[in-house]
């Protein structure tokens with residue numbers, strides 16, 4: 001470890017950032033400034049075994065290093081953004097339902113396998129950190145990231161650092177109660193923010209309107225199941241001003257505005273950063289609708305003090321955040 005610490009002092013070594021998702025692994029070599037030097041993508045295949053997934057992370061990491069034209073020994077540390085409930089201090093994944101993992105000491109296993117220091121945090125936190133360090137929140141002190149995709153995730157950077165909360169679950173804005181006795185949520189509760197404003201929720205509402213006799217360009221596609229309608233399809237129908245789709249997307253924008261308002265009121269942050277598949281696919285008019293709803297529901301001086309920004313790093317936010325997190329923690333050790 002000593003030699004690695006010296007490498008940091010001598011001139012920052014490149015880092016590995018890994019975005020571990022339920023369907024894909026993205027590993028990138030990232031320089032000290034957050035610039036991606038190479039990338040490798042592989043399927044996660046969580047249905048096999050945890051050892052198989054770990055081997056795939058290792059393989060993907062080694063491929064990215066080779067792709068960058070570097071020796072493995074040149075890498076300073078690896079940061080990994082993982083899904084589910086985890087303890088960033090012990091590096092144990094307590095529960096990751098989409099990987100079928102329980103109490104898995106991921107940090108220890110990877111350090112043994114890869115022989116470099118490994119730092120773990122929640123994937124959404126890593127994404128927000130990436131946006132804070134070199135993206136939409138650069139130079140700010142306090143930001144909250146809200147990511148609207150299949151569901152809704154959130155993370156906080158307070159005074160420049162990830163705010164983890166007392167049991168590492170801070171920022172789970174997707175599960176704040178938004179509608180009393182509302183639609184069921186994947187978490188088992190009813191009417192959560194993501195159950196009324198995530199992509200699946202928007203598509204479910206469109207489907208229900210079609211079932212009542214409504215007409216939409218997404219009619220045929222939606223019969224393939226809720227998951228078959230992606231953000232790009234919603235964006236296309238929104239662009240074409242499909243009235244049924246517009247109504248449901250505007251309803252989601254209203255709820256997202258409420259979520260933004262709650263975040264602004266509790267945190268008084270410099271900015272709320274909006275990202276995720278739905279935000280990326282839809283145009284500025286959607287953000288405008290969200291901001292209008294947030295303004296309507298927030299005390300004026302608080303609203304005025306907060307910027308509402310679109311995320312800048314897209315799918316790379318987690319790998320960049322993970323790599324920079326690893327660098328910063330390596331410097332602290």
Ligand SMILES: [Zn+2]
Nearest residue numbers: 175185187192
């Ligand atoms: Zn929920």
